[in-house]
Amino acid sequence: MKVEILRKHRNELYDELDYELFLSLFVQNQPLLSSVILRPMDENGAVSHYAELAGLEQKLQPGKLDKILEQSSTLPPLEHLLTLVERGQLEQYHLFELGNFLNNDSILRSLEESCPLDPESSLDRDQLLLVLEEYTEKSFSTIRVNKEAKKTKTALTESDKELEEAVKEFEQQIFECTGLKMTYPWPKELALGKEQVTSINDCDLLTIEKRNDIWLIDYNITLDINRLQSKKNELSAHFDTLMQKQLKQLNGECSPLGHSFRNYYRKRVKRTWFYVLLGVKERKSLCLPEFTSGYGCHLKDSYLYGLKVRKEEKCIPLDLDIEKGATVLYGANMSGKTTVLKTLYFLLTLVQLGLPLPARKAVLHYPKQVALMLKSPGDVRTNSSTYGEELAFFAKQMEEGAYILSDELFLSTDPANGVILSKILIRSMAGADKLFLCTTHYPEILDIENITLFRMEDPDPLLLAKSGSNLQSLRNFMPYKLIPITDREQEKIRTNRAPLETALLFDLPRDIKEAIRKHLAGTTSS
Amino acid sequence: MITYSFIGSDKNAGKTTALNYIYRELQQNRQSRSICLSSIGINGEDVDTYEGVKKPHIDLFPDSCFITNCVHLAHQTGKYETLLNLGRPLFTKNYIFGRSLLEMQLVLEGPNSGNEVRNVKRRIAPFLSDDGIFLIDGSIDRQFLAKPEISDGFYFSVLFTERPQQFQKSCDFLRMLSLAPCSKQVHRIIAKNLETKTKSLLLTESYRPVYQGEAIISRDRKLRKQCEAISRTKCFLYLKGALTRSLYEFLAPFSELQVILDNFTLYLNIPTSHHQGIEFKPKIVLFHPVPVKTIFIKQETDFDLSLLPPEVLARNLFRTLLQKSCHK
Numbered sequence: 001m002k003v004e005i006l007r008k009h010r011n012e013l014y015d016e017l018d019y020e021l022f023l024s025l026f027v028q029n030q031p032l033l034s035s036v037i038l039r040p041m042d043e044n045g046a047v048s049h050y051a052e053l054a055g056l057e058q059k060l061q062p063g064k065l066d067k068i069l070e071q072s073s074t075l076p077p078l079e080h081l082l083t084l085v086e087r088g089q090l091e092q093y094h095l096f097e098l099g100n101f102l103n104n105d106s107i108l109r110s111l112e113e114s115c116p117l118d119p120e121s122s123l124d125r126d127q128l129l130l131v132l133e134e135y136t137e138k139s140f141s142t143i144r145v146n147k148e149a150k151k152t153k154t155a156l157t158e159s160d161k162e163l164e165e166a167v168k169e170f171e172q173q174i175f176e177c178t179g180l181k182m183t184y185p186w187p188k189e190l191a192l193g194k195e196q197v198t199s200i201n202d203c204d205l206l207t208i209e210k211r212n213d214i215w216l217i218d219y220n221i222t223l224d225i226n227r228l229q230s231k232k233n234e235l236s237a238h239f240d241t242l243m244q245k246q247l248k249q250l251n252g253e254c255s256p257l258g259h260s261f262r263n264y265y266r267k268r269v270k271r272t273w274f275y276v277l278l279g280v281k282e283r284k285s286l287c288l289p290e291f292t293s294g295y296g297c298h299l300k301d302s303y304l305y306g307l308k309v310r311k312e313e314k315c316i317p318l319d320l321d322i323e324k325g326a327t328v329l330y331g332a333n334m335s336g337k338t339t340v341l342k343t344l345y346f347l348l349t350l351v352q353l354g355l356p357l358p359a360r361k362a363v364l365h366y367p368k369q370v371a372l373m374l375k376s377p378g379d380v381r382t383n384s385s386t387y388g389e390e391l392a393f394f395a396k397q398m399e400e401g402a403y404i405l406s407d408e409l410f411l412s413t414d415p416a417n418g419v420i421l422s423k424i425l426i427r428s429m430a431g432a433d434k435l436f437l438c439t440t441h442y443p444e445i446l447d448i449e450n451i452t453l454f455r456m457e458d459p460d461p462l463l464l465a466k467s468g469s470n471l472q473s474l475r476n477f478m479p480y481k482l483i484p485i486t487d488r489e490q491e492k493i494r495t496n497r498a499p500l501e502t503a504l505l506f507d508l509p510r511d512i513k514e515a516i517r518k519h520l521a522g523t524t525s526s
Numbered sequence: 527m528i529t530y531s532f533i534g535s536d537k538n539a540g541k542t543t544a545l546n547y548i549y550r551e552l553q554q555n556r557q558s559r560s561i562c563l564s565s566i567g568i569n570g571e572d573v574d575t576y577e578g579v580k581k582p583h584i585d586l587f588p589d590s591c592f593i594t595n596c597v598h599l600a601h602q603t604g605k606y607e608t609l610l611n612l613g614r615p616l617f618t619k620n621y622i623f624g625r626s627l628l629e630m631q632l633v634l635e636g637p638n639s640g641n642e643v644r645n646v647k648r649r650i651a652p653f654l655s656d657d658g659i660f661l662i663d664g665s666i667d668r669q670f671l672a673k674p675e676i677s678d679g680f681y682f683s684v685l686f687t688e689r690p691q692q693f694q695k696s697c698d699f700l701r702m703l704s705l706a707p708c709s710k711q712v713h714r715i716i717a718k719n720l721e722t723k724t725k726s727l728l729l730t731e732s733y734r735p736v737y738q739g740e741a742i743i744s745r746d747r748k749l750r751k752q753c754e755a756i757s758r759t760k761c762f763l764y765l766k767g768a769l770t771r772s773l774y775e776f777l778a779p780f781s782e783l784q785v786i787l788d789n790f791t792l793y794l795n796i797p798t799s800h801h802q803g804i805e806f807k808p809k810i811v812l813f814h815p816v817p818v819k820t821i822f823i824k825q826e827t828d829f830d831l832s833l834l835p836p837e838v839l840a841r842n843l844f845r846t847l848l849q850k851s852c853h854k
Contacts, residue, residue, distance in 0.1 A: 001615075035614040076611060080620065093622045095597050096608035141607040142627065149604065153628065157588070160629050183550075186543065186843060212826075239628075243604035 018306030099140025329454030639672030
């Protein structure tokens with residue numbers, strides 16, 4: 001089984017955010033799902049998909065899901081024979097897999113009492129099983145032969161034996177006549193003397209023909225063997241006719257049920273995928289999103305799955321409450337602002353794909369459009385600059401309800417102009433029916449009205465001092481938590497010197513460190 | 527379950543005839559043993575591509591198992607029982623593992639890759655008794671057949687014609703069958719050092735590994751350098767890759783070298799037209815020896831009988847006893 005996102009819908013963070021690792025959770029031994037290709041759904045499709053999934057989850061009896069998944073894994077894939085059922089072109093070997101499917105499906109249905117699959121078409125499905133049981137034997141492995149066919153089969157077996165005996169006798173006669181040990185039907189090539197050629201020539205049971213330096217000895221079949229062979233061929237042909245007739249009758253009875261069975265099969269495949277989704281949700285404590293009619297996004301204990309696998313319990317889950325309009329996120333360098341954007345982006349794309357989410361709870365409006373602008377290094381090949389790319393990003397058409405995520409807003413140009421552009425854009429977004437979330441270091445943004453302000457919680461200064469210049473341990477002390485910015489804290493942000501303090505933690509040249517210290521001291525005294 | 531593969535030196539070497547012959551012989555002495563037949567790719571085409579004559583097909587006796595592509599069962603209704611469907615996604619085609627209820631003339635077309643054959647063996651093993659026999663109509667260009675986990679023994683069919691290249695090829699074929707296994711000690715040292723990706727392993731006289739290559743051996747320059755460095759003294763070179771013409775020519779002068787090929791199919795990769803006239807000084811032995819059951823000879827011309835490996839049964843189904851024709 002493979003589960004993958006359709007290539008054209010894989011975003012630029014596909015590898016970094018390790019979508020494949022997350023998708024691998026859904027790879028299970030389910031023959032009906034040999035390949036699941038995911039693509040973004042439209043809003044209505046996604047809403048009904050998750051509603052159906054939640055409905056199924058509610059109806060499932062506790063503890064039954066594992067058994068159901070185990071039984072589902074016994075169903076053979078039948079894609080290749082759905083058309084054959086409809087067209088009445090089933091062969092004997094198809095009956096085995098079709099019968100096994102229906103049989104195992106019946107067991108599965110008994111486990112699904114609380115959430116039956118497609119009760120309307122169950123009569124047709126049951127009828128198909130009855131037809132197969134009537135026409136086959138030994139768990140669908142052989143065709144049930146009628147009296148006449150049975151009689152012919154017995155006669156054919158006896159005829160085989162008779163022919164075998166006659167051939168043995170024929171070979172014995174050849175040996176007695178020529179001294180040659182021949183095995184019918186294989187001819188022989190022999191280097192012979194004159195006497196042997198004469199003796200074989202005199203034997204009515206063989207033919208002899210000179211080929212280069214050797215003689216080719218072949219058989220001159222007796223009338224008796226010919227007769228037995230003909231009898232066997234006739235019986236065999238008659239048996240074939242009877243079997244074809246029986247197969248035709250069976251196909252005649254299956255064919256009218258084919259269309260209904262095709263629909264049932266499709267539903268069974270879909271249901272199997274649902275069981276897989278719910279099984280993973282349960283096993284990995286994921287959640288299904290709940291959709292709101294208004295615009296907003298509320299996440300509880302959400303995380304990047306790949307990050308959690310790598311960091312295990314050190315991965316700090318993200319809680320996020322944002323409403324429509326503009327939300328601005330402040331925070332020190334390495335405090336996790338970008339990870340917040342990436343986590344949100346990852347979850348929103350999973351919602352589009354119809355998957356359960358790595359979070360305890362997710363309440364949001366459906367992400368019809370998700371746009372993410374990360375710091376770009378530009379590209380000399382395409383002659384694009386960081387600033388140009390950022391402008392192009394905001395020039396894109398963003399529809400109502402779009403999620404727009406931007407990292408380090410307009411840090412791509414000089415600070416004076418960057419501040420102006422940031423203010424213009426954030427003011428524009430503040431009144432829009434969109435959800436805009438950006439990170440910034442510009443304190444001037446704090447003055448904008450009607451926006452939501454958050455900051456990443458600062459690390460404990462004592463712990464931070466302990467971390468020294470080790471980047472990894474520095475990261476370990478980051479709380480990675482979003483907290484609202486109070487009025488009092490706004491002043492602190494305006495006079496923020498945390499980047500200078502952080503710089504002192506690194507092994508920079510002594511003169512540079514000294515200059516930073518002087519600057520910090522001067523700033524503090526003033 | 528014991529697996530025997532049938533391999534021919536050429537098309538028309540009489541491989542299917544040999545398979546039929548052994549199958550009949552086993553059938554007569556089978557007692558309660560189960561027999562299963564399959565083929566690597568398709569077998570039993572009605573007409574020979576080259577000679578335009580009818581080819582021998584497989585006649586299945588009642589109560590024999592088979593593995594074939596389902597399309598070949600379309601007109602066999604009622605003559606078999608289906609035991610397993612071996613289809614996608616594990617297999618590239620839809621194969622049926624079945625058992626004949628009546629005599630059947632069947633075209634065999636089984637899985638064509640090592641992984642598929644391994645899967646087949648795993649799936650059918652519970653249906654065949656422990657001493658059940660699985661006969662595979664094989665092909666010399668399928669190297670996976672030489673792996674011990676696939677084949678327990680081989681039946682070879684060798685064709686000798688008057689065409690010089692073909693004759694040379696068959697002589698090489700017999701030489702390959704005569705290759706001795708490497709010593710137990712060398713085998714043990716190689717097995718100990720072997721990793722999944724190992725393509726070559728060079729050991730000194732005292733069995734110390736000096737080089738372990740993972741690159742395709744014909745392109746492995748480091749391997750050649752190492753060989754040049756130590757090959758004036760006695761040393762051992764294990765190869766898990768084709769003994770190509772260039773490698774054959776490169777190794778030819780190293781008289782102190784013992785070349786240990788992983789399996790016999792690697793020897794046959796030397797194009798016969800090219801190594802004539804080259805004196806190949808190293809001794810060639812096999813890591814996995816060839817468990818030859820019987821060699822079937824089909825001859826249009828005489829050949830040097832001493833090429834036949836000692837203590838291996840050789841048969842000629844088309845002429846009188848092999849020994850007779852060869853003493854002629």
